[in-house]
Amino acid sequence: MHDYFDQVAGLRAKRYAQACLFAVCGILLSGCPKKQDAVKFAQVAEAAKDFDASVGYYEQAAKLHPNDSHLRLRLANARFEASNAHLRSGRISFDQLCLAKISSA
Secondary structure, eight states: OHHHHHHHHHHHHHHHHHHHHHHHHHHHTTTOOOHHHHHHHHHHHHHTTOHHHHHHHHHHHHHHOTTOHHHHHHHHHHHHHHHHHHHHHHHHHHHHHHHHHHHHO
């Protein structure tokens, strides 16, 4: 059971490091004037499974080119993946809470 908690803690630490990295990139590139730059950063964020950052970059690109249907589709996919990631995280937290209550009973 401790292995499960160690794995979850390791995943959280990795996700935190990734989020910090993309937050720094976002701050440095917040005035990103080119669509292709925003799309590249969004793709890097997607590859790192940081879908929240990916959504932000795709939204930047969509503001620059609001009629690009391919870009809108990628944004919708990133939003879907971000919502799934949050759902998985919530389920893990709920499972941990249930395990903690069971072990304390």
